[in-house]
Amino acid sequence: MKIDRATVAHIAALANLELGEAEMAAMERDLASILEYVAQLDQLELSGVEPMAQVAAPNAAPGDRARDDRPRVWFTAEEAVANAPQAGGGCFKVPRVIQPAS
């Protein structure tokens, strides 16, 4: 995959980031260099190898890393929203998401 300015702009938009000209240039350079580095893997013959989805517990070691379905209480409603920039009615308050029905 080739990184160009348009790709950087697209990724930044998806990530909700506003980047200046200089940051865009730096990002383009850095992302390209990361991809280039990882691209070394392309030299390997990996057609018969299962893709590894996770580092800590690869496919080879299934194990049972699950928990029982037993409820426990953690936050109270007040604690849950205590650090929110804005709260009301027990809810987090955010700038209106959808346009008012017109």
Place this chain on the structure above:
Amino acid sequence: MATLSAAELAQQAAKYEPVIGLEVHVQLNTATKIFCGCPTAFGAPPNSQTCPVCLGLPGALPVLNREAVRKAVLAALGLGCTVNEVSIFARKNYFYPDLPKGYQISQYDRPLAEHGSLFVDARDAHGRPTGGTKTIGITRLHLEEDAGKSLHEGFPDSETFSYVDLNRSGVPLIEIVSEPDMRSPEEAHEYVTRLKQIMLYLDVSDCNMEEGSLRCDANVSLRLRGSERFGTKAEIKNLNSFRFLQRALEFEILRQAEILESGGRVVQETRLYNAAEGRTYSMRSKEEAHDYRYFPEPDLPPLVVSAAAREEIAAKMPELPRAKRERLMAQYGLAAYDAEVLTATQALADYFEAAATGSAHPKAVANWIMGELAAHMNATGETLATIKIQPAHVAQLAALIAEGTISGKMAKEVFARMAATGEPPAAAVAALGLKQESDPAALRALVAQVLAAHPQQAAQYRAGKTALLGFFVGQVMKASRGQANPALVNQLLQEALA
């Protein structure tokens, strides 16, 4: 665009074949969320069922709920899916206030299960059942977490703020994606109805649409009948009842047909159904391509469902509606329609079977349950769990009628008393003094008495005026105060008048 009448629109649409696929989200009825121990109860005060994991606080790590996996596997097996021994959780990245982590943990290229199917009635081009069966393919079934709930209305400052309740954040969901195999709104309606029924039989969800525990999106496109190529599809969201699903599809089919007929092109987009207006609207979203940048969830190991674990779950699979319908028809001689009605819920089917097992009159038992019992529950708001009539009592009632102890008409009175008191039918019959007189000797005496009292009519009858039989039956019934067995009276009168 010229305004067309409803009939013209329908005629226009008839040239096209709708192609419909459904994505159904089913909330699993576990006690806790999928990746944390917070309770899942509906209707709790906002944000009172939250913790660092489901609030997306930094550093919190998800741990999978074993029961959610069990229920998802059960659902997958119930839909005839192949359960993958290894499936992978993946992050689906997007920004929305009710998704605190900025990503939803879902499954992407390696889902829990694939290649299932569900059977619906085969239909003709007009949507009418033909009596056959059609298979709707199920592409995949995967596990994921629900998002929180955004409240856009109802607060004094709703003009400027949305309110977010994260109690639902992290509630386990299965997403069930069908193949684009449905060809009419009726078929789509039947598909979700049967899907819901299977989920209820499996007890993996309460499927309460009002509470959002079963949600449905539809993909619909049109193509000229006979054409193989799919047209451009629109995705319809916000279908929170089966009726809305069907209506939204009906509207969307007419809308797309009108566009195609006027030489236009259907735009691939997401549309929202507005139930109040009965139409779909383009969902004006920011012009961002759907790019969720899925990648494997690094905080969770691959999900492994071993063959042994799968077999253990499969071993507890209850009999599903389709198999039950077929068995009831074979075992009790029920008609297809009756089997359908009686298997609507597992509880109703169990009630019927408890009554019909060992009964010599299973069809009569079925009729009483579908008729009087259903009417009684409708009228009183009672359920099978609260009614006083025991299944065995229904069987006894059917037997009393078949033996001629009571007439069908009396049985209704008896039934009403049974419903009120919970008495077995024999006790109710005695209490009401309704017992039908079926003793031939006693009835012969009454017949003789009536004939002696009406010698003239008896002579006319014997001379050929056989229409008088009804008169005599009436007289005997009257003499017995309505308790004589009418069929037997008929027979005895004919003998006596021969």
